[in-house]
Amino acid sequence: MSNRFVLTLAICSLLGVAANSAAAADVPRIGILTMQLRSGPILEGFRQGLRESGYIEGKNILVELRNAETGQQLKTVTGELVSAKLNVIVVSGSTAADAAMRATSTVPVVFAAIGDPVASGFAASLARPGRNGTGVSIDSTELYPKRVEFLRQLAPKAQRITYLINSSNPIAARMLEEVEIAARTLRVTLQTRDARNERELDAMLQDLKKHPPEAILVGGDGIYLANKRKVAEFVRKVRVPAIFPYADFHEDGALMSYGPSMREAGRLAAGYVDKILKGANPSELPIYQISRFELIIDKRLAREQGIALPRELLARADRVIK
Numbered sequence: 001m002s003n004r005f006v007l008t009l010a011i012c013s014l015l016g017v018a019a020n021s022a023a024a025a026d027v028p029r030i031g032i033l034t035m036q037l038r039s040g041p042i043l044e045g046f047r048q049g050l051r052e053s054g055y056i057e058g059k060n061i062l063v064e065l066r067n068a069e070t071g072q073q074l075k076t077v078t079g080e081l082v083s084a085k086l087n088v089i090v091v092s093g094s095t096a097a098d099a100a101m102r103a104t105s106t107v108p109v110v111f112a113a114i115g116d117p118v119a120s121g122f123a124a125s126l127a128r129p130g131r132n133g134t135g136v137s138i139d140s141t142e143l144y145p146k147r148v149e150f151l152r153q154l155a156p157k158a159q160r161i162t163y164l165i166n167s168s169n170p171i172a173a174r175m176l177e178e179v180e181i182a183a184r185t186l187r188v189t190l191q192t193r194d195a196r197n198e199r200e201l202d203a204m205l206q207d208l209k210k211h212p213p214e215a216i217l218v219g220g221d222g223i224y225l226a227n228k229r230k231v232a233e234f235v236r237k238v239r240v241p242a243i244f245p246y247a248d249f250h251e252d253g254a255l256m257s258y259g260p261s262m263r264e265a266g267r268l269a270a271g272y273v274d275k276i277l278k279g280a281n282p283s284e285l286p287i288y289q290i291s292r293f294e295l296i297i298d299k300r301l302a303r304e305q306g307i308a309l310p311r312e313l314l315a316r317a318d319r320v321i322k
Helices: 002-026 041-052 071-083 094-103 143-154 172-185 198-210 222-226 228-238 247-252 262-277 299-305 311-316
Strands: 029-035 062-068 088-092 109-114 133-137 160-165 189-194 216-218 256-259 294-298 319-321
Touching: 029 041, 029 071, 029 094, 041 062, 041 088, 041 109, 041 262, 062 071, 071 094, 088 094, 088 262, 094 109, 094 133, 109 262, 133 262, 143 160, 143 172, 143 216, 143 256, 143 311, 160 172, 172 189, 189 198, 198 222, 198 228, 216 228, 222 228, 228 247, 228 299, 247 256, 247 262, 247 294, 294 299, 294 311, 299 319
Parallel strands: 029 062, 029 088, 088 109, 109 133, 160 189, 160 216, 294 319
Antiparallel strands: 256 294
């Protein structure tokens, strides 16, 4: 009886291990690929979206985050994710999207927030991507011209606008062209300052501190979103009129912003993951282009920095923080 009991326990134990292994194999695994973005509103919004879709990390979904600081690191971590046999790879930003789309044509790729996916070659069209990538685009031809226009209204005496860019972004050249056209239209000189990583960003801010610009246009690249607290704090200290690309910058004390909510973009991306895990083909899922952009102005910060807010600019604001 003793031997039979031990044998029964052993068999039950093996069956339990097998069942747990099978259950673990059924849990979907997704990877998140970012460039210089370890945390922030996109990832927070994405995780919120997962919860809204009924997913609990570590229980019925496994999430692996890979962040790269350099181009070489991006190639390495992208290769790791592709080799990991994941169900979906989620990418934040055009640079990460480019790396993922080059690395695989079979693993579904979900864009959490990228520029123009068609111009970048990631999709044949917004309505029918035709490849393994789909998701959320924040691209709009009106964004940068409007930002320049609002900044000009905020700083009417400024003759030179300093535009903060990341030249390594695949769509940096196209965004710069839009800003240059807007600047010429408004008859202001454009100066660009480039930061491709956090080290270069720190050096750039130190130099701008010594030689404060007349007005600042913060680019929409991930390097600035990832360091939004640092950038917003710098602008406040130098007391320079500035416009930021996303509403999320107001969490860290931005004076004015025009654009979408990156938190909302991340939340919407989670919905794409849910559809793909339930069997949808990414090549047939239309890419969602965010069309809601808000002009937000922080009146309290303007007072603190001694920056006058024109009435016509306040009248155009969708939201005024008092």
